Amino acid sequence: MTYQEEDLLQLSGLQHFKFCRRQWALIHVEDQWEENYRTVEGDILHQRAHDEDLRESRGDLLAVRGVRVFSRTLGVSGACDVLEYHRGETGIPLPGKEGLWQPFPVEYKRGSPKEDTADALQLCGQAMCLEEMLCCASPRGALYYGQTRRRVTVELTEALRQEVRTMTAEMHRLYDRGYTPKVKPTKGCAACSLKELCLPRLMKRRSVADYLSRAMGDAVGEEEP
Numbered sequence: 001m002t003y004q005e006e007d008l009l010q011l012s013g014l015q016h017f018k019f020c021r022r023q024w025a026l027i028h029v030e031d032q033w034e035e036n037y038r039t040v041e042g043d044i045l046h047q048r049a050h051d052e053d054l055r056e057s058r059g060d061l062l063a064v065r066g067v068r069v070f071s072r073t074l075g076v077s078g079a080c081d082v083l084e085y086h087r088g089e090t091g092i093p094l095p096g097k098e099g100l101w102q103p104f105p106v107e108y109k110r111g112s113p114k115e116d117t118a119d120a121l122q123l124c125g126q127a128m129c130l131e132e133m134l135c136c137a138s139p140r141g142a143l144y145y146g147q148t149r150r151r152v153t154v155e156l157t158e159a160l161r162q163e164v165r166t167m168t169a170e171m172h173r174l175y176d177r178g179y180t181p182k183v184k185p186t187k188g189c190a191a192c193s194l195k196e197l198c199l200p201r202l203m204k205r206r207s208v209a210d211y212l213s214r215a216m217g218d219a220v221g222e223e224e225p
Contacts, residue, residue, distance in 0.1 A: 003075035009171055011069070011078025014125050016117040017167055019188060024171070025180035026194050060087035062094070062101065069129035076166045080126050081144075082106040092136045103130050106143040112147045117160065119143050121167065124160040 009028065016024040026032045056063040070077035085094060085101035094101050105126040111117055120143070127138040144151040168225040175180075189195055 001075075002072045003172075004072075005070075005174075008070060008072075008075055008077040009168070009175060011076040011125050011129065012122065013076075013124045013171060014057060014164065014167060014170070015118045017171055018121055020135065020184075020186070020192070021174070022181045022183060023192060023194055025174060026198060028171075028176055032194065032197055034078075046067060059083070062087075062097070069126055071125075071129040071132045074125065074128060074164065075172055076125060076129070076168055078126065080130075081106045081108040087188055091135055091139070101129060103127075103134060104139045105130060105135060105138065106140070106144055106151065108144050108146065110146045112145050113143070113152055117163070120154050120156075120160055121164055123154055124156045125164050126170070127156050128161060128164060131151060 002048075013024055014025055017146040035119060044123050052115075055065070056108045064083050064085075065081065067080045068077070068081040069080055082105075083090070084106055087099050088102050091102035092099035093099075106122060107119065107126065113119075123141045123143060127141055130136070130138045138156065140153060140155050142151045142153050154180065183199060192198065
């Protein structure tokens with residue numbers, strides 16, 4: 001299936017969708033959003049990374065910022081915080097440059113490396129967009145974490161690519177239906193910027209913290225023999 005430009009969803013939604021499908025729907029289907037200190041710090045980091053006037057060229061490295069990308073196959077569009085081109089034996093020719101240059105996306109994150117694949121999936125989605133646009137393989141990229149001030153190279157495996165395909169297809173199904181999944185409390189709810197909007201209104205007499213504590217306690221109790 002090939003999506004039209006007006007049907008493209010936000011590439012950044014992959015991370016939201018992995019974290020919580022309901023959070024993704026509240027943001028991308030219902031267009032709701034609330035700032036907290038995590039989202040503000042993340043916005044500042046991305047604003048710096050997306051300064052399109054900043055370019056770096058030294059030796060076999062060329063780096064450009066805020067590069068717009070899209071995929072009509074996946075049905076998503078977004079931007080690479082930083083797109084590096086590494087000169088080597090494979091890649092694409094660049095105007096005014098000798099040899100071939102391999103695209104290498106770099107995604108900026110405010111925190112530290114996570115246990116799940118949410119960040120890697122967003123990076124992989126960027127690479128898949130680049131591959132479709134440039135007709136050139138992009139087998140790896142990197143995640144830069146503001147808290148640790150280090151970057152982590154990520155191999156963009158077929159398993160990651162298949163998860164991106166599966167998730168983007170599900171995102172489109174939910175978006176087309178205008179459907180927001182029901183509440184399913186997890187430990188991540190406490191740090192979610194949408195928790196005040198997301199949690200059921202019937203819990204008016206309970207604080208958000210109390211509701212989450214009770215919900216998580218019930219979940220743990222159900223799992224234990």
